Amino acid sequence: MTWQPSNSVEQDRYDKLQRLRAADINPYPNRVHRTHTTQEAIAAYEQAEAQHPDAPADIPVTVSGRIMRQNLKGKIYFGHIEDGSGRVQLMIRFNDIGEAMFGHVRQNLDLGDFVQATGTMMRTKMGEVTVRVEALVILSKALSPLPVIKERKLEDGTIERYGEFSDVEERYRQRYTDLAVNQHVRDVFRIRAKIIRTMQRFLDDKGFLEVETPILQPIYGGAAARPFVTHHNQLHQDLFLRISFELYLKRLLVGGFDGVYEIGRDFRNEGVSYKHNPEFTMLELYQAYADYHTMMAITEEMLAKVAQQVSGAMTVSFKGHEINFGPPWRRVTVRDLIKQHLEIDYNDYPTAAALEEEMRKSGLEVSSGLPRGKLIETLLEAVEPKLIQPTFVLDYPIDISPFAKKLESDPTHVERFEIFIGGMEIGNAFTELNDPLDQEARFLEMARLYRSGEDDATPIDEDYLNAMRYGMPPCGGLGIGVDRVVMLMTNQTTIREVVLFPHLRARE
RNA sequence: GGCUCCGUAGCUCAAUUGGCAGAGCAGUUGACUCUUAAUCAAUUGGUUGCAGGUUCGAGUCCUGCCGGAGUCACCA
CATH class of the missing domain: 3.30.930.10 (Bira Bifunctional Protein; Domain 2)
Incomplete structure (x- = not known):
């Protein structure tokens, strides 16, 4: 049984995949040509900026990662890609990459896709170090949608998250999804x-x-x-x-x-x-x-x-x-520990039967007929939660x-x-x-x-x-x-x- | 295995006493060439975990099953 889209979101993504193929774009190419991780790219730019604050040197980079946020604004596209090192923003302008490629960006890119972006590092007006993209390659098209989680950095530096992927069962059954969207x-x-x-x-x-x-x-x-x-x-x-x-x-x-x-x-x-x-x-x-x-x-x-x-x-x-x-x-013997917490000195009860009776008197639930060592272990287990x-x-x-x-x-x-x-x-x-x-x-x-x-x-x-x-x-x-x-x-x-x-x- | 609670759109959640299954995000269409939870307008999307039952009518009540969480039991 081959895969079929199970909802309209997957259907849309499948259609995009077909459109890419129709345009002779391989959505799952064999080769990647990355020169920088996202964090290396940012660091390289910040270094260039430190040397020449007014006119930092050009830092050409090719970065790769998964699209975690995107925002199309007319003829300019902003998105964040994430790799193992972190995230970097991409800025893709119609004028920079041309009509055909911008069309694909506009129509066929989704959250969760892996892409490779080649361009030059810059800082946006809003102050974020960003790759100004001159060429974009799709590395892997995602057919199923990841949960969408939006984040905002508050003034004190903490990150507020809007949206969650928190269903415990789904998180464990599809741990890959959990890991993909939950940094923590x-x-x-x-x-x-x-x-x-x-x-x-x-x-x-x-x-x-x-x-x-x-x-x-x-x-x-x-x-x-x-x-x-x-x-x-x-x-x-x-x-x-x-x-x-x-x-x-x-x-x-x-x-x-x-x-x-x-x-x-x-x-x-x-x-x-x-x-x-x-x-x-x-x-x-x-x-x-x-x-x-x-x-x-x-x-x-x-x-x-x-x-x-x-x-x-x-x-x-x-x-x-x-x-x-x-x-x-702290070092304490089993006997002293039980004496301290439960006020039972098991040495006073040399047989299993006597100890079992004393435990019952103290209100402990004990199954009958256990060997004496097991009874002492039961006493210890009653104390266990208090040993922080x-x-x-x-x-x-x-x-x-x-x-x-x-x-x-x-x-x-x-x-x-x-x-x-x-x-x-x-x-x-x-x-x-x-x-x-x-x-x-x-x-x-x-x-x-x-x-x-x-x-x-x-x-x-x-x-x-x-x-x-x-x-x-x-x-x-x-x-x-x-x-x-x-x-x-x-x-x-x-x-x-x-x-x-x-x-x-x-x-x- | 016992008891309690939970299961609604891709995600997070609503839904009055049993009375038309909804919202935000994502998606789709349109506008926007420095946005970042972008914004604005329109819009698609449902076997309400599964199977029965009660009822004029069930997301809602009942029974069974599946899965999960908590708790107890088990864990020489």
């Missing part, structure tokens, strides 16, 4: 790239090696989540999309790398929310000869650096809060932390912390368990505790145990949810605003 959306993704690059540089400078590990895994593990399943046809093998990188990255420490990290996609087959997308970007790093204290130091230093890069300061505003990333961050400033929450119950080493002072707890900022969990880290026999026992205990119910136990990764038996150095490991960091740094309240193509249900 593009800015979020520029910052996102900067955040990731800052993390990579930071870790590279610390001597970490960036690696890539399998996304398709025969056995999934390293986190608590349901996986997506797929199938390799030739091998007749079911494969899982990874839910974490953990077990592969630690194999690399066995292999002799002292420090590795990976930034990539995890997939979890669970509900979506303002902070959950089925696929999301994770940073995981592992460092030999280190522990969770080392991981806290790295986290503080790295995110402070990211904040600095993004905002030029240690503080970032998020949902009306000023969040200060300057180290050192960066906080390390330390020392978790062992039964929800199968990959972390026990505290030397308390074998029921492990050297683990989670990072909370802006009321969200941002990351998770441990002093990594490197005792292969303890690890095997933990796997078996997990399998026993979570055998029942639909959350079938994670399969035991025998090869991972095999690797550990060859000797794994003492190490610290850290995972950080990159999307959530981007939310914090760009003051976005939903993960969908920091993921270019968030998952949406298929439309009919």
